[in-house]
Amino acid sequence: MRLAAFIAAHHESILHAWVAFAKNQLPAARNLDAMGLEDHGTKILEEIVRNMAVKEDESESKAKSEGQSLLASTSAQVPSRSHARQRERQGFEVGQMVAEYRALRATVLRLWRDSGRQMTPQDLDDMMRFNEAVDQALAESVEVFIAELDRARDLFLGVMGHDLRGPLSSIASAAAVEMRKWPDDVRFAPLILRSVRQMKALLDDLMEFTTYRLGNGLSLSPVHMQLDQFARETLDEIETVSRGRTLRLECHGDMTVEWDQRRVHQALSNLVFNALKYGFADSPIVVSIDGSASHVRVAVRNTGKPIAPHLLPRLFDPLVREEREDDETGSQVAGANLGLGLYVVREIAAAHGGTAEVTSTADMTEFCMHLPRMCTATPPGTEGPVGNGASAIA
Numbered sequence: 001m002r003l004a005a006f007i008a009a010h011h012e013s014i015l016h017a018w019v020a021f022a023k024n025q026l027p028a029a030r031n032l033d034a035m036g037l038e039d040h041g042t043k044i045l046e047e048i049v050r051n052m053a054v055k056e057d058e059s060e061s062k063a064k065s066e067g068q069s070l071l072a073s074t075s076a077q078v079p080s081r082s083h084a085r086q087r088e089r090q091g092f093e094v095g096q097m098v099a100e101y102r103a104l105r106a107t108v109l110r111l112w113r114d115s116g117r118q119m120t121p122q123d124l125d126d127m128m129r130f131n132e133a134v135d136q137a138l139a140e141s142v143e144v145f146i147a148e149l150d151r152a153r154d155l156f157l158g159v160m161g162h163d164l165r166g167p168l169s170s171i172a173s174a175a176a177v178e179m180r181k182w183p184d185d186v187r188f189a190p191l192i193l194r195s196v197r198q199m200k201a202l203l204d205d206l207m208e209f210t211t212y213r214l215g216n217g218l219s220l221s222p223v224h225m226q227l228d229q230f231a232r233e234t235l236d237e238i239e240t241v242s243r244g245r246t247l248r249l250e251c252h253g254d255m256t257v258e259w260d261q262r263r264v265h266q267a268l269s270n271l272v273f274n275a276l277k278y279g280f281a282d283s284p285i286v287v288s289i290d291g292s293a294s295h296v297r298v299a300v301r302n303t304g305k306p307i308a309p310h311l312l313p314r315l316f317d318p319l320v321r322e323e324r325e326d327d328e329t330g331s332q333v334a335g336a337n338l339g340l341g342l343y344v345v346r347e348i349a350a351a352h353g354g355t356a357e358v359t360s361t362a363d364m365t366e367f368c369m370h371l372p373r374m375c376t377a378t379p380p381g382t383e384g385p386v387g388n389g390a391s392a393i394a
Contacts, residue, residue: 003126004052006112007045015041017107018100043079044104044137051133052126080137084144088152094145101138105131154210164203172196194241201273204266205340208347209318218351220260222375227255227289227296234268235287242276246284253292258374259352267348267356268298270341271367275302278365291373295354299368307360316356318343345369352376 007014018041087097108130175192208218228251235247268287275285279302290297307315318340342356349356349369353376358367 001115001117002122003108003112003130004049006115007108007130008049010111011042011045014045014104014107014111017111018104041083041104044083047079048130048133048137051136052129078140080140081144084141085148087141088145088148094142094149097141097145098138101134101141105134157206157210160206164199168196168199168203197241201266201269205270205344208266208344209340218263218347220263220351220375222258222260225257225259225261225264227251227257227291227298229255230261230265231268231287231289231298234265235272238269238272238276245276245281247272248284248286250286250288252288252290253296254373255289255291256373257291257296257371259371260348260375263348263351264371267345267369268300270345271300271369274341274367275300275304275365278302279304295370295372297368297370299366301364301366303364306362307358307365312358312360315358316342316346342367 001009084097087100109127172193175189175196178189228249231249231251235249239245239247272285272287279285283303286301288297288299288301290299345367346356349371352371354369354371356367356369358365360366
C-alpha cells in the first residue's frame with residue numbers, strides 16, 4: 001500500500017498515537033481531552049494526502065520543503081492554519097506545536113514501516129512527498145501561530161496604554177490642585193507634572209505603535225498651522241523638562257502648512273528628546289525648518305557620538321534601541337524605554353505623505369522629516385512608505 005493510501009486508511013490509529021504523545025509530552029495539553037487534542041488532526045492528514053497526490057516538478061518540491069510553495073492555499077481556513085490558531089488559544093508554545101508535527105511525522109512513518117508491507121522503489125518518493133507536505137503544513141502553522149501571538153501582544157499593549165491614561169490624568173489633576181491650593185509650598189507637584197508629561201509621551205508612542213500594528217493606520221486631522229510659532233511653542237514645552245539644555249530654532253521660507261498638529265507635535269518632540277538624550281550636554285540642539293520648497297524640511301541636529309553603522313538600516317524599525325555605556329536608564333526621551341520613538345516619527349511622516357531620514361557623522365547627527373506642505377493623508381489601514389533612515393535611537 002502506497003503511503004498516501006496508508007495514511008487515509010489508518011488515520012484513526014495515527015491520531016490516537018498523536019494524542020498520546022501530546023498528552024504525555026506537552027504541558028499545555030495535559031488539561032485537554034482527546035477531542036481537544038485531535039483538534040484539526042483529521043483534516044490535516046486529509047490535506048497532507050491531497051498534497052501528496054498533486055503532481056509537481058523539482059522546483060515546487062524544493063519550495064514546498066521550505067514552506068514557500070506558490071501553489072499552497074492562502075485561505076485562513078486551511079487546516080494547518082486553523083490548528084495554529086486553536087493551539088495558540090489553548091496556551092501552547094510554538095515549540096510545543098512544532099513538536100506535534102514532529103510526532104505526527106514519526107508516528108506515520110513508524111506505523112507504515114511496521115505494517116508488514118513489502119518495500120518498493122516508490123517508497124522513497126512517497127516519503128519525500130510526505131515530508132514535503134508536512135513541512136508545508138508546519139510552515140503554515142508557525143506563520144499563523146506567530147501572527148496570533150503578535151496580535152495578542154499588540155492588543156494587550158493597546159488596552160494597557162488606553163487604561164493607563166485614566167490614572168495618569170487623575171495624578172496630573174491632583175498635582176494641579178495642590179499647586180493652586182498651596183502656591184507658596186510647591187515642592188513635589190512640578191516634579192509630578194513633569195513625570196506625567198514624560199509618561200504621556202511614552203503612552204502616546206505605545207498607542208501609535210499598537211494602532212498601526214493592528215491595521216487601523218494613523219488617522220489624521222490636518223489643520224492650518226504657522227510652523228515657526230508651532231515649533232517655538234513645542235520647544236518651550238520641552239525646555240521645562242530639559243534641565244537647562246539649549247534649544248535653538250532656525251526658520252526659513254514659507255511657514256504655512258496644513259498638517260495634523262497633534263501628531264507632528266509628537267514627532268518633533270520625539271526627535272528633540274532623542275537629540276537631548278544622545279547629544280553632548282554642553283552642545284545646543286538645533287531645530288531647523290526650511291519652507292522654501294514644496295516639501296517642508298523639519299530637521300533636528302545635535303553634536304554627539306555618531307550612530308553605529310550597523311544600526312542605520314533598521315533604526316526606524318520598532319523596538320530597536322542603541323545601547324551606549326553612558327546610556328541613562330532614567331532618560332526622558334519619548335519612547336526611549338520602549339524603542340518606539342523613531343518608529344512613530346517614521347509612521348507620522350509617512351501618513352502625511354512624507355519621509356523620515358537620518359545622517360550621522362563624527363561631527364553631527366541630524367534627523368529630518370520631508371513633508372508636503374499640504375498633507376496627503378494615507379487612508380486608515382493603508383501602509384505608508386517605509387523610511388530607511390536612522391538616528392540616535394528613541
